[in-house]
Amino acid sequence: MIYKNFQNHKLSALGLGAMRLPVIGGDDSKIDETAAEKMVDYAMEHGINYYDTAWGYHGGQSELVIGRALKRYPRESYYLATKFPGYDLSNMDKVEEIFEKQLKKCGVEYFDFYLFHNVCEMNIDAYLDDKYGIYRYLMKQKRAGRIRHLGFSAHGSYDVMKRFLEAYGEGMEFCQIQLNYLDWTFQDAKGKLELLAEHQLPVWVMEPLRGGKLAELSEEDAELLKNLRPDESVPAWAFRFLQSIPGVTMVLSGMSNSEQLRENIQTFEEEKPLNSKEMEKLLKIANNMVEKIALPCTACRYCVSHCPQGLDIPALLALYNEHCVTDGGFIAPMALSAIQEEKRPGACIGCRSCEAVCPQQIKVSEAMADFVRKLG
Numbered sequence: 001m002i003y004k005n006f007q008n009h010k011l012s013a014l015g016l017g018a019m020r021l022p023v024i025g026g027d028d029s030k031i032d033e034t035a036a037e038k039m040v041d042y043a044m045e046h047g048i049n050y051y052d053t054a055w056g057y058h059g060g061q062s063e064l065v066i067g068r069a070l071k072r073y074p075r076e077s078y079y080l081a082t083k084f085p086g087y088d089l090s091n092m093d094k095v096e097e098i099f100e101k102q103l104k105k106c107g108v109e110y111f112d113f114y115l116f117h118n119v120c121e122m123n124i125d126a127y128l129d130d131k132y133g134i135y136r137y138l139m140k141q142k143r144a145g146r147i148r149h150l151g152f153s154a155h156g157s158y159d160v161m162k163r164f165l166e167a168y169g170e171g172m173e174f175c176q177i178q179l180n181y182l183d184w185t186f187q188d189a190k191g192k193l194e195l196l197a198e199h200q201l202p203v204w205v206m207e208p209l210r211g212g213k214l215a216e217l218s219e220e221d222a223e224l225l226k227n228l229r230p231d232e233s234v235p236a237w238a239f240r241f242l243q244s245i246p247g248v249t250m251v252l253s254g255m256s257n258s259e260q261l262r263e264n265i266q267t268f269e270e271e272k273p274l275n276s277k278e279m280e281k282l283l284k285i286a287n288n289m290v291e292k293i294a295l296p297c298t299a300c301r302y303c304v305s306h307c308p309q310g311l312d313i314p315a316l317l318a319l320y321n322e323h324c325v326t327d328g329g330f331i332a333p334m335a336l337s338a339i340q341e342e343k344r345p346g347a348c349i350g351c352r353s354c355e356a357v358c359p360q361q362i363k364v365s366e367a368m369a370d371f372v373r374k375l376g
Contacts, residue, residue: 001013001014001046001047001048001265001268002014002268002269002270002271004250006149006174006249006250007149009079011049011250012048012049012050013249013251013268014048014050014251014253014264014265014268015048015050015051015052015081015204015250015251015252016043016048016050016051016052016252016253016255016261017206017252017253017254017255018036018051018052018053018057018058018062018065018066019054019057019058019062019254020254020255021035021036021256022035022039022256022257023058028058028059029058029059029060030061031058031065033068035257036069037069039255039257039261040066040069040070042261042262042265043261043265044077046265048265049078050078050079050250050252051078051079052081052082052113052252053067053080053082054082054083054117055082055084055085055091055098055102056085056087063102064105067106067107067108068107070106079112079113080108080111080112080113081112081113081114081115082102082106082111082114082115083114083115083116083153084099084114084115084117084134084138086116086117086119086123086134087117087120087122087123087334089122089123089126092123092126092129092132093132095138096137099138099141099146109146110146110147111146111147112148113148113151114138114141114142114147114149115150115151115176116134116138116151116152116164117152117153118153118154118155118156119152119153119161119164120154120155120160120334120335120338121160121338121339122335122337122338124156124160124163127164128164128167135168135171139171142171149173150171151172151173151174151201152164152172152175152176153175153176153177153206154177155331155334158188158191161175161177161196162195165195165199169199169201172201173201174201174202174203174204174249174250175201175202176203176204176205176250176252177189177192177193177196177204177206178205178206178207179192179193179206179207179242179245179248180205180208180210180214180238180241180242181214181237181238181241181285181286182210182213182214182289182290182325183207184283184286185286186321186325193245193247196247202247202249203247203248203249203250204250205248205250205252206252208238208239208242208251209235211329213327214235214237214238215234215235215238216234217234217285221285221288221289224281225281225285228277228281229278232272233263233267235263235267236263237282239251239267239268240267240272240273240278241279243273243274244273290321290325293321294321294324295317295321295367297313297314297317297318297321297360297362298359298360299318300314302357302358303354303358303364306354306357307353307354308349308353309343309347309349311343311348313364316345316368317362317364317367319331319332319335319336319371320332320368320371323371323375328374333375336375345369345371345372345375346368346372348364348365348368348369350368352364
């Protein structure tokens with residue numbers, strides 16, 4: 001196992017994410033605890049010392065199961081991370097209640113790493129609102145030793161992350177972002193990485209395989225990669241990409257079975273960063289994947305002044321592309337929830353005024369109608 005230095009700790013470069021543990025009968029809230037314990041045992045035996053859970057994973061069961069699995073090991077032999085569930089605005093005034101419950105659920109007296117969960121458009125104002133006192137409370141727990149290291153995870157835009165860092169940057173020690181070769185330009189992961197470098201924050205990676213999307217590629221793309229590295233699997237390429245990015249300290253993978261765990265551990269037995277030719281080829285594959293599905297909006301904004309509804313069409317098309325390229329998911333619905341209803345895709349009246357001035361000839365009205373259908 002590769003280890004990375006973080007302050008006075010040596011963290012396994014691969015962390016076990018507890019969001020996709022094996023379940024019984026396809027029910028996400030019913031974790032197969034025996035199988036999960038075996039995975040933790042194998043991970044511990046093979047050098048993984050970082051375990052990431054959260055309040056809402058597996059319907060609230062993840063913290064309980066991971067806590068019990070790790071309880072069988074000396075507390076100093078592993079690092080445990082969990083998060084404050086700010087993805088649900090109804091939790092904002094319950095930080096003390098939730099934190100105390102998390103300690104009990106996990107069966108520990110302190111968390112090695114604790115995060116503001118999912119800083120995004122929907123919750124940034126609430127996270128920054130002093131009336132909730134979330135930052136103040138968590139810093140108090142840090143001073144008391146009940147949180148050893150405080151950070152945040154973010155699915156929001158560059159601008160949202162910047163606002164958060166401008167307010168709380170001095171108290172943050174690390175940041176967890178969605179980083180993979182598909183999102184390098186598609187979700188501006190590169191720009192977000194540069195922002196974190198400005199604040200000298202080490203990077204924790206979530207979604208290295210984009211929810212499994214990068215675990216399998218088309219036969220054509222897989223063959224291109226195989227010609228460059230005959231012995232490297234398709235999923236391993238995603239991890240080698242991350243090993244090539246300065247600032248990446250922790251890569252979290254939500255592994256669902258022992259086979260995935262074994263394969264990923266084998267990948268992380270050594271570092272094999274990509275050379276310039278390999279990086280170019282991988283990013284070209286990613287761009288082709290996006291271009292096959294995404295609408296070619298350049299955000300020139302000619303359309304905006306012609307929309308009688310005042311919709312931010314480029315922003316809505318960016319969310320539409322996200323939803324289409326990744327076959328759904330939570331990012332687009334989450335971002336839309338922060339937008340007033342009268343500014344969402346359903347507010348489009350199909351007048352096509354925007355289409356008359358679009359240099360890319362995008363059929364915006366059809367995209368908005370399709371977006372509404374996809375959202376259900």
